[in-house]
Amino acid sequence: MTDQLLAPAGARSRTISAAMDLADIQGNILLGYNSGATSYVFLTVTDAAAARSWLGELGPQLQSAQDRPVFPAVNLAVTWRGLRALGVPQARLDRLPEAFRDGMAARAALLGDRVEQVAGRSEPVDWRSPFGSEGRLHLMLMVSGDPARVEAKVAGLQQEFWQCGVTELDPPLHARHLPQGREHFGFRDGLSGPVIEGLEASRHAGSARPSVPPGEFVLGLPDVDGLCDDTEPWLTRNGSYLAIRKLEQDVAGFHRMLEAAARHSGLSVAKVAALLMGRWPDGAPLALHPETDPGWDPPAGNDFDYSADATGDACPLGAHVRRANPRGSLGFAGRLERRHQLIRRGVPYGPRFDPAAPDDGQERGLLFACYQSDLEAQFEFVQSQWLNDGNAFALGGDQDPIAGAGCSGFGLPGTPHRAPGRLRGIQPHIWPRGGEYFLVPGRRAVAHLARMAPVPGDDGAGRAS
């Protein structure tokens, strides 16, 4: 028995600890690799039997969450259409969650992306290959490590694809961490993460932040209700749903907007940027350092909340990091937020921005990635309700200034030295170029998929053997 859960003392305490089956869970879900680079390889299945056989060989090589990762680390994600292409019976596929079945393209309008109707399908207009509503993206390999070894590993894998029943849809997307873990706008990224019961709680001893049950991220473990998702456990157990979004960033445009807002408001460019983001460029949260940038302060980077800043005096209510992760902003001791947590694993792609050549015509951006157990309640909710709508934060129709779907205003808090005010014409300089929903299955589930063969009499409605 691998999943040993311990009941704590105390009535209605809602505290559990779980020894997760880390050897079965793929590594990047629970471990932030911070390995220098991740390359994403986009595959379509052309021969189901050969692809299953290849998965059988690949499965044991997938990096688990148990040990220190060995780089280059390889991880595997599969779309709903990928499962179908591999031969998973339709009746089993039908039981998987609706958002996963639909795929991200079909839900682009809900996420705020521009769509048009093409041949009866809703087609996101700004997306690019390999993403879209055609549904040919079946598998994605994520190879992480230092850039040179990652590229060598990817090249090695590519040489094998011809005999693996898969074909590459597009050249790999090589995403590279920028110095100091920054993204292209110049902010340190990846500082924020949930405290997971039985995992990170033990790593950050003394953290005051409430923890989240592991089942909010890993399928088959107890969730906020204390219940375990048992939908097709042979396939989903110890897996996690992954939402990726390729977000192109217009860095020069972002800087121009900041400069205009600074002129309009009399604030410095750095201050405007920090107010919109909710953090200073080095990562210090405005909630703790509202007036001046203290520089790099790792311990405080993730161990804070907004409970003492209900009116947004320190960090504006509409700031990006506050919307994306409200940390007590919604009252009720954070209980309205527990079902909407994400594990974020974004990596920048494209060349580093050079202020001397602002309009260099190069595409750069963020390969946003987040893990969860319920795409609808977590990624989709955060994007549609917290970033693209202001009601939860009493911000009316204002959208997120960094990652919302459209232009809006932005309320500036007053301080003892400055009257409150409002910025107009604040709009995101991030363009969605595609995305998809994946299952990142447990390693045993990969082995199940590899062994899967048409079973006489199994119409998919029976129990997994």
Add this chain to the structure above:
Amino acid sequence: MTLERTGYHRIDYNRTGGGTEHSVRARGGGAVTRMSGAQHEPRRQPPGRRVPVAAGRTLPLTTISPIAVGYTPLLRAVLQIMPTTPWGKSEDLQELSFIQSARWTILTGLPTSGNPVSLKYDYLLFETNFNGTEPAYLQAFTDILADRMRLIWNTSLGFPNFPEDEARSLWRRFRAPIPGRDFVAWVGESALPVGHHYSAYPEASNTEVLAGLQAERLLADLRGRAMAPEDAEGFAGAYADGLHRLQGRPELGRQPRDGRGDVRGQLYAFTCLTPLPANRLESLRATLADLPTGAESPFARLASVHFGRWIVVDSPPAQPGQRRDSWPTPYLLTTTTTDGARSPAADLYRHLGAARDAIFGHCLDYPADLGEDAFAAYLTRHQIRTTRFYAGYPYATVGQVRSGLDTHRRLLDFAADHLLDAPRDLLAAFRGDFVPGHPQNPEARR
């Protein structure tokens, strides 16, 4: 079922002394199994996704659920008494920030023009207008107000429980926690597909309406100050303070202590069930589906309607383990939330226009061509009295809400335009934009 196969445990962390029950449950679907192998009644998936008919940012939800036999008086007492106690205070609902209105109506029989029809069960009819997503809305209640939810819904058949509570008596379940995702699935099973849905201000969410009403109060205060002799510093201070508050959480506003009956504040909750011949069911559904929406909705012709909807009810959805209760005929459910603290029946006659005949003409005993009094009497005869009614802003009329939203937008635009103004300039600009009749107002100068 072997341990190796599942390896899942249900941890009883919600109570002391428990903790030995091991079970597996799907989220809102699939089998619920205990380690002993005993099978629970599986919670079925809703038979098909209800097509959302959101009016802008306002989502409608109407559910109907059978009440356990004999428990109707208890439920009525709970609904009527609770709002007057600390356990049922409206402030909690206001704090949740996304409820524009909610109402509970106990149905102890179906209205007809002839003999009253008795039913196998009494029913709890629930209607709400809210912002956000349905699962998040529902789970907020299970996470924040579980005790209150139990008090109201525990007597409804099929209400979900954690596996270890299933076998307990209804009384012993009154303080049990609610499994959030199962609750969402249960509501999905109990929900009625909405035929037509209207909001008078579809682009405004609940907090936006509240902020608008606050903006009106702020504007009135600032106007008063701006009319006074020169005190630019004082004006700027009041402006900064008011703007700061306006850009934070809105003031929640006054709520009446009593939540019984059809009236709350100056609002009226009208609920009416008119019987349909079975052969008109599909034709009425088609009529409702074809109605224009938004500003063209028939409800939009009544200046007093905040929210309105029409739903065709065939028979209530069956609950797990219960036989479907067959109603003698289908019904048209009409609900409105209107200004004036009085029934809108006569207003509906006067303003619905051709839609009145097109919709109610499907119903049994509809008094076509008999005039306003006959129509109002017809609706009143089929009206169901609301048992409990909650509204996010019970004292605001449609006109006040719309005006507030406009004022809010204008004040925020003003704030963006005059971000760095010195007090004197700020006061002059405010007079120019907001104080008609003041010499500094262009209208007055003209």
